[in-house]
Amino acid sequence: MIETIVFDVGETLTKDDRYWTSWANWLKVPSHTLSVLVGAVVAQGRDGKDALKLVSPDMDVESAERAREGAGRGEHIGEADLYPDVRPALGALHKLGIRVVIAGNGTARAAELLRDLDLPADAVATSGEWGVAKPDPAFFTKVLEVAQAGPAETLYVGDHPAHDVFPARQAGLRTAHLRRGPWGHLWANDPAVAEAADCQLDSLTVLAAMISQRAAAVRA
Numbered sequence: 001m002i003e004t005i006v007f008d009v010g011e012t013l014t015k016d017d018r019y020w021t022s023w024a025n026w027l028k029v030p031s032h033t034l035s036v037l038v039g040a041v042v043a044q045g046r047d048g049k050d051a052l053k054l055v056s057p058d059m060d061v062e063s064a065e066r067a068r069e070g071a072g073r074g075e076h077i078g079e080a081d082l083y084p085d086v087r088p089a090l091g092a093l094h095k096l097g098i099r100v101v102i103a104g105n106g107t108a109r110a111a112e113l114l115r116d117l118d119l120p121a122d123a124v125a126t127s128g129e130w131g132v133a134k135p136d137p138a139f140f141t142k143v144l145e146v147a148q149a150g151p152a153e154t155l156y157v158g159d160h161p162a163h164d165v166f167p168a169r170q171a172g173l174r175t176a177h178l179r180r181g182p183w184g185h186l187w188a189n190d191p192a193v194a195e196a197a198d199c200q201l202d203s204l205t206v207l208a209a210m211i212s213q214r215a216a217a218v219r220a
Contacts, residue, residue: 159177
């Protein structure tokens with residue numbers, strides 16, 4: 001039985017377009033240029049922020065992030081950045097008694113902003129707070145600590161196979177691949193993803209129904 005469901009952040013709960021558009025504006029390049037570069041580096045298995053170095057090779061990303069914050073143009077996550085199914089899905093899971101955790105790659109500031117949204121979640125954490133990022137196995141050790149459930153009773157939901165599905169599976173967790181955002185769609189039909197994921201989702205709202213059906217099957 002699933003006791004805890006852990007959600008990735010970017011392109012699982014939140015849309016990344018505002019984030020990358022803000023960087024494009026800071027670097028004074030068209031947003032489409034940066035979006036394509038982000039897609040290219042991620043498809044190569046690299047971090048999305050490597051695209052920033054392609055635009056500005058001499059830039060120190062951490063220093064630039066601090067400069068953006070100081071200029072009032074830093075990170076922002078608001079209600080409009082959430083996918084519309086997020087609140088209904090998390091709320092429905094809570095009503096079923098499922099522990100809901102948000103844990104993904106992101107800055108410590110991103111974690112603060114997510115908490116400010118007061119989502120129906122029992123815990124919120126990011127790699128910036130933990131000091132370790134996906135796909136490092138140590139990240140999923142941290143996930144299981146906040147999950148408060150065993151790997152077989154914990155489902156990790158994410159859009160990116162290499163950051164979410166594969167490493168979570170290797171850590172013994174159950175996994176769900178979400179067909180959402182560029183990475184979710186890019187690898188939606190990959191046989192390796194289908195094999196590694198316990199399920200593939202088009203929407204987060206199906207999770208509550210899935211949990212209820214499985215619980216009913218166990219009771220029958």
